[in-house]
Amino acid sequence: MKALVVAEYPRDALxxxxxAEGMDRVLLLFGPAAGESSRIAGxxxxxxxxxxDPEAVYNSLRRVYDDEKPDLxxxxxxxxxxxxxxxxxGVYDLPMSxxxxxxxxxxxxxxxxRGILSExxxxxxxxDTPAIILVNPRIYKPLDESPGEPxxxxxGASRVKSLGFERKQLSGVKLEEAEVVVGVGRGFKKKxxxxxxxxxxxxxGGQVGGSRPVAADFKWLPEDAWxxxxxxxxSPKLYIAIGISGAPQHMSAVLGSKVIVAVNKDKNAPIFKxxxxxxxxxxxQFIPVLIKKIKExxxx
Amino acid sequence: xxxIIVLLKAALNPEMVRSxxxxxxxxxxxxxxxxxxxxxxxxxxxxxxxxxxxxxxGITVLTVGPLARREKDLRMAVQEALAKGVDEAIIVADxxxxxxxxxxxxxxxxxxxxxxxxxxxxILASEAxxxxxxxxxxxxxxxxxxxxxISFARSLDVVDGKVVAERDLEEDLEKVEAPLPVxxxxxxxxxxxxxxxxxxxRRASRKPQKRLTAQDVKDALGVRRRILERRIISVKxxxxxxxxxxxxxxxxxxLDILEREGVVKL
Ligand SMILES: Cc1cc2nc3c(=O)[nH]c(=O)nc-3n(C[C@H](O)[C@H](O)[C@H](O)COP(=O)(O)OP(=O)(O)OC[C@H]3O[C@@H](n4cnc5c(N)ncnc54)[C@H](O)[C@@H]3O)c2cc1C
Numbered sequence: 188m189k190a191l192v193v194a195e196y197p198r199d200a201l202x203x204x205x206x207a208e209g210m211d212r213v214l215l216l217f218g219p220a221a222g223e224s225s226r227i228a229g230x231x232x233x234x235x236x237x238x239x240d241p242e243a244v245y246n247s248l249r250r251v252y253d254d255e256k257p258d259l260x261x262x263x264x265x266x267x268x269x270x271x272x273x274x275x276x277g278v279y280d281l282p283m284s285x286x287x288x289x290x291x292x293x294x295x296x297x298x299x300x301r302g303i304l305s306e307x308x309x310x311x312x313x314x315d316t317p318a319i320i321l322v323n324p325r326i327y328k329p330l331d332e333s334p335g336e337p338x339x340x341x342x343g344a345s346r347v348k349s350l351g352f353e354r355k356q357l358s359g360v361k362l363e364e365a366e367v368v369v370g371v372g373r374g375f376k377k378k379x380x381x382x383x384x385x386x387x388x389x390x391x392g393g394q395v396g397g398s399r400p401v402a403a404d405f406k407w408l409p410e411d412a413w414x415x416x417x418x419x420x421x422s423p424k425l426y427i428a429i430g431i432s433g434a435p436q437h438m439s440a441v442l443g444s445k446v447i448v449a450v451n452k453d454k455n456a457p458i459f460k461x462x463x464x465x466x467x468x469x470x471x472q473f474i475p476v477l478i479k480k481i482k483e484x485x486x487x
Numbered sequence: 488x489x490x491i492i493v494l495l496k497a498a499l500n501p502e503m504v505r506s507x508x509x510x511x512x513x514x515x516x517x518x519x520x521x522x523x524x525x526x527x528x529x530x531x532x533x534x535x536x537x538x539x540x541x542x543x544x545g546i547t548v549l550t551v552g553p554l555a556r557r558e559k560d561l562r563m564a565v566q567e568a569l570a571k572g573v574d575e576a577i578i579v580a581d582x583x584x585x586x587x588x589x590x591x592x593x594x595x596x597x598x599x600x601x602x603x604x605x606x607x608x609x610i611l612a613s614e615a616x617x618x619x620x621x622x623x624x625x626x627x628x629x630x631x632x633x634x635x636x637i638s639f640a641r642s643l644d645v646v647d648g649k650v651v652a653e654r655d656l657e658e659d660l661e662k663v664e665a666p667l668p669v670x671x672x673x674x675x676x677x678x679x680x681x682x683x684x685x686x687x688x689r690r691a692s693r694k695p696q697k698r699l700t701a702q703d704v705k706d707a708l709g710v711r712r713r714i715l716e717r718r719i720i721s722v723k724x725x726x727x728x729x730x731x732x733x734x735x736x737x738x739x740x741x742l743d744i745l746e747r748e749g750v751v752k753l
């Protein structure tokens with residue numbers, strides 16, 4: 188059984204190599220981190236491509252795929268890896284599964300489990316090898332580094348020209364580790380109003396996160412404060428969702444919370460069915476009162 | 488500009504998840520709807536058509552059956568896309584091709600494009616659908632047609648016959664440029680889809696729709712995936728609404744409960 192691991196980041200490479208334990212392993216590391224491939228090349232025959240252009244990497248990867256003939260192409264979910272491997276899947280008609288949470292290989296078949304329906308349900312599926320499997324991050328404990336000698340590949344041809352990268356503003360908040368998270372949604376009318384949420388979070392020793400529209404679209408919060416299946420998954424003791432409707436893509440990522448409180452002015456908002464405690468109220472009226480009460484209790 | 492193809496999916500609606508008493512997913516009882524981010528793809532196609540001309544062709548492949556039960560939802564999803572700006576729709580629906588998988592869906596889309604003699608300048612798709620969320624159909628189609636592919640586009644424009652886009656990556660935004668024809672997958676942030684006007688809704692029912700069956704795409708058929716089991720992830724929450732005669736009273740009750748639960752210390 189041979190696994191070809193594809194990764195853009197060394198950590199993802201070390202997690203995927205761990206997921207491929209017991210198999211013959213070949214690693215292809217691309218992007219700026221390709222230069223660091225010698226740090227991990229001891230685990231596997233390693234190719235490195237110093238390019239982040241998905242088409243260029245795809246074209247080199249095809250040659251590696253043809254030479255190595257892997258049974259499994261394996262990676263950790265990330266955008267460029269998804270992009271590149273979806274092309275490999277297309278050109279070779281391979282089955283490809285993403286956001287996989289568990290898999291095993293038996294008799295030329297891969298059986299895997301993944302969330303479906305915005306993670307309201309899960310599906311157990313089976314495909315024959317060769318197949319492509321992308322596992323969710325942070326499932327496999329990364330291997331330690333193991334220095335070795337990588338094989339450098341030239342990037343393949345590409346018709347897409349990169350005009351440059353702009354670094355996103357990220358705050359470094361670790362919502363995954365917070366004990367209390369205050370979640371803000373589109374119920375807030377403007378960015379300045381989030382100070383209500385920040386004050387509440389501070390009083391409770393927590394952090395502020397938000398729904399996708401608030402973080403990704405309006406950019407009122409940095410993107411690492413984005414909670415949901417396409418953002419962060421959190422499991423605090425207390426999650427207080429304010430002005431959030433309760434879309435499955437948001438709520439599936441907060442299921443690990445011990446207690447969920449929802450504040451929403453619409454008594455029919457779906458979030459009330461997915462919460463422990465609900466307050467049907469206008470957040471602009473209720474949150475200041477809640478803050479006042481907490482201060483009173485803290486003072487006494 | 489040449490034509491724009493938009494890939495559309497009538498997807499299982501995750502807001503209407505249903506299960507059987509034993510916890511297995513009752514897929515037949517879950518309705519379909521036009522997948523959320525497909526609306527953004529249609530909106531973007533309409534925007535580019537407004538600027539550059541051309542025709543918008545929607546292609547959809549039904550992946551969950553049975554057809555008799557799905558017919559109405561499928562029709563509604565296509566109708567919605569037509570009302571929002573798609574000019575004509577090609578629908579592939581047949582009980583013998585459900586349940587589908589991504590290998591088959593991509594092969595059927597490519598077969599439809601080739602057989603219908605379509606020569607699109609742009610193929611638009613969403614970054615992911617709401618039911619399977621594997622985000623791979625656009626990449627597969629691009630590779631099969633040997634077209635350049637720009638994934639996760641948060642902005643898109645065509646300038647002097649070239650596509651300029653901004654890719655939304657984990658830690659960066661990447662600006663890229665590519666020649667036409669090109670395949671692009673769009674994110675939810677690329678635009679704010681407008682609800683169709685009454686006139687658009689009325690016109691939609693007169694727009695051409697072509698129905699194809701398995702027979703029409705027989706060279707593209709074959710699924711690789713076997714579904715073994717699907718189960719609901721059950722959420723058991725207390726669902727208790729805190730009532731009171733004033734907001735003060737509600738706030739006090741809530742804080743009492745949270746202290747009792749041991750999740751806040753005041
Ligand atoms: C493939 C895919 C992936 C996605 N990934 C994510 C994800 O990772 N994370 C995510 O969050 N979303 C995600 N989404 C988007 C998701 O479907 C929802 O659109 C989004 O979560 C809605 O955000 P919201 O609850 O803030 O806004 P809305 O749905 O608009 O809800 C706003 C709520 O605020 C309430 N409200 C308004 N005013 C007040 C007030 N004054 N006081 C109290 N309440 C008020 C309203 O009643 C409403 O319920 C994804 C969608 C797709 C299709």
